[in-house]
Amino acid sequence: MCRHVPHFEKMLYDNPQLVASYLAAFQLTGDKQYALVARGVLDYLLRDMISYEGGLYSAEDADSEDPHSYTTAAGSSSSSSSSSSSRNSGSSSASSRGGGAHHHGERKEGAFYVWDHSEVVSVLGPELGPFFCLVYGIDEEGNCNRSFRSDPHSEFEGKNVPYVATQPEVAAARLGLPYAGDAAEAARRLAAARERLHLARAARPRPSLDDKIVTAWNGMAIGAFALASRALVSEPQVERLFPSEGRPPGAYLDVAQRVASFVRHHxxxxxxxxxxxxxxxxxxxxxxxxxxxxxxxxxxxxxxxxxxxxxxxxxxxxxxxxxxxxxxxxxxxxxxxxxxxxxxxxxxxxxxxxxxxxxxxxxxxxxxxxxxxxxxxxxxxxxxxxxxxxxxxxxxxxxxxxxxxxxxxxxxxxxxxxxxxxxxxxxxxxxxxxxxxxxxxxRPVRQVIVAGPAAASDTAALLDAVHAPYCPDKVVLVLDPTDPRDMEFWRARNPPAHDMVTTHFAKAQEPREAIPATAFICQNYTCQAPTIDPVRVRQLLTQQATPGSAQPLLQHFDVKL
Structure with missing residues (x-):
């Protein structure tokens, strides 16, 4: 068995990269579990890591006061983020947050996150307790000794770090629970158990917060929230399954804009x-x-x-x-x-x-x-x-x-x-x-042009379709033919795209505002027939791109190598 005990520090730069990976996995497979993980990470950032004005904080520490080792000492030593390099130290601070009354105890790695078996059963009760323990590998003697790599320094003896050991529907069947065989209901019960434990954990002393807002890491987060706003539209049967809040995907685009506005303003x-x-x-x-x-x-x-x-x-x-x-x-x-x-x-x-x-x-x-x-x-x-x-x-x-x-x-x-x-x-x-x-x-990569009024629902539907499949060899242009300033920008910066959209909309008899949003998918200076159908857009972008004229360019690069 591989190591399942992590380093418990939560860094902002890790989480957006993980979201991008899970979104790509969801786009490739359609497996809802990948989407659920991506949502859980993003919702964690919104719950615990975002400032009032919209910037995202840097980190939560790995160490916190162990609730089982309180002392009457006047204070306790504060651990610093080992991952923060000196160049991040421009104007940072580490603040303690929440978690009930303040205590002075020994600070330990992972103290906020690990569990005793008895704690879990006490919080969840006789039905949900055994169910949660079976799914997440929670044992009476602790589960951190299952691999010599998991706890090489014996820091977590008798403690449990939850990990998925058994699928929920399988665990329900083994325990003879009434929702055995109903994967959706088993997932709901498990989410309810996670939320109850989350609330119980809130009484513990929290790890310190590094409330410095770093430009690069917020840039990563902007991309993750933006991509999620489109990729997750394809997710079926969205519901609240804690830590996922079940937000409409469009809410993540609002967050991306809010974070970008913070960076630009501050x-x-x-x-x-x-x-x-x-x-x-x-x-x-x-x-x-x-x-x-x-x-x-x-x-x-x-x-x-x-x-x-x-x-x-x-x-x-x-x-x-x-x-x-x-x-x-x-x-x-x-x-x-x-x-x-x-x-x-x-x-x-x-x-x-x-x-x-x-x-x-x-x-x-x-x-x-x-x-x-x-x-x-x-x-x-x-x-x-x-x-x-x-x-x-x-x-x-x-x-x-x-x-x-x-x-x-x-x-x-x-x-x-x-x-x-x-x-x-x-x-x-x-x-x-x-x-x-x-x-x-x-190169040349596929150029996808979505032309339509910025706030129109059919423009949004085409953008959702463009970002539904995993298609990294593309760029997306969003043109608003009803906005003269937008069209003037594209006339100056990408004349072929401007001319194609202008010509297409000029052929229509209706006013531009009444023409449906249209997608143009081009490669090698050849474009597919314009389409207003999101299904067709997805089909075209799911197809493997043709090599086109990339080989001479690659050979040129090889010469430079």
Whole structure:
């Protein structure tokens, strides 16, 4: 049996990445359990990790006071988040929250989360107690000794860490419960048991909260909430099964917009950098003095592109383009390609305490700035191939020698080439970079255009269909033919998309407001017949993409390797 005892710290950067993985699994399989896990993670963030103004906190500590070891000591030592690096320390704090009366006891790893068998049965009673214990492997002697890897230091003797040991309907049958054979009812009873234990656990001292709001990690969360708002529309028979609250998927799009608005309002200074704008690294009762790092820009741009593609509005795409120009100015390596983590030491944006510029090449718990940026650049290249000059954003963004003026696709290829040795020798160390290389090999990717009034239900239905299947080799353009400003933007940035939509709507006899929203799916400069049918959209995007003209481009990349 593999280890099932985790490190109990909850980091914001882990959870959005997990949501993206579970959403992809749901899109590929249609298995409701994957959707339920994704919902549970997102609802946890909304329940315990979001600030009043909309930013998401960084972490909950692994340690907390053990309710079984209270003392009368005047205080207890506070453990710090071992995962937080020094560059996250701009203006952070760790605060204790809730959990009944304050006690002074020994702080232990996982004390807030582990259970005695007797506790579970006492809270849940004679029917739900044994049912929960059988499903989640809760034993009288504890379950942390089932593998030598689970508890190598014997920290959890006699304690239980719940994990799915038996499927609910199987457990109900073994116990002869009245809902044996009814998987849906067994799932409801199990959810009720989880909620009762959650309420009982609330009386324990909570782990400390790191209430710093980090730009990069909030960028990851923006993308996760946005993608969930569309992918989960396909979920059948949605109901509240704690910790999933059963929210309408559209509620997650509202959250993504709220988080993005927080970052723009509190962590973006549009006047800095001579008017080009600058990000701050973090916020804790005010923006930190630490300037944003390259990963703050990359992760936020990625989240904003997801938010735009899911129907959040063109404003997020335009901000992503502006952020990309600033990232290129501050961090681009004009000699070798790719992005340094910090600004040029000789520039006014440099932190004088940082003497060495690092260009990370390891996608660990957090992917590197260059890995995310490579995919961002490829997406932008197919969404807005007419890249605006940096001067259009104001300020002095044109000051950098190459980066800001380089076409998106060229910058992406140079970024991948910069990490060629890593990709060929240790690809497993750079999975996000491998994904970017795969996307490059698929170019030109499928371009999906959804044209319709922004607030119309048929536009939303087409967007739901676009994001229902797992289809990473695509970009999505959302055009509103009833909005002159929107159409003017696309006329300047993607003339073929603008012209195709304009021509199609010009042929109709009705006013543009009355024409149904329409989807156009194109690849290799060839488009399928326009359709207003969401089912047809799903069918087209579920089909395997044709190789098209990607091979010459891939060969060009291979030469650079």
């Amino acid at each position: 962590l973006w200074d549009p006047a800095a950098g001579g008017g080009a704008g600058r990000l701050r690294r973090s916020f804790c009762r005010g923006p930190s003095a630490v300037q944003g790092f390259a990963d703050d820009y990359s992760a936020l741009i990625s989240g904003l592109l997801d938010l735009y593609e899911c129907g959040g509005g063109r404003e997020w795409l335009e901000w992503a383009m502006q952020l990309q120009a600033v990232q290129d100015q501050l961090f681009w390596d004009s000699q070798s390609g790719g992005y340094f983590s910090t600004a040029d030491p000789a520039s006014s944006d440099a932190d004088p305490s940082i003497r060495i510029r690092i260009k990370d090449d390891y996608d660990g718990a957090e992917p590197t700035a260059s890995s995310i940026a490579a995919t961002n650049l490829l997406r932008l290249a197919d969404m807005v191939p007419e890249r605006p000059s940096p001067s259009s954003y104001g300020g002095e963004a044109a000051a950098a020698p190459e980066g800001p003026l380089m076409p998106y696709d060229e910058a992406a290829q140079r970024t991948l080439a910069a990490f060629a040795a890593r990709l060929t020798q240790s690809p497993l160390a750079a999975p996000h970079m491998c994904s970017a290389a795969h996307m490059l090999s698929k």
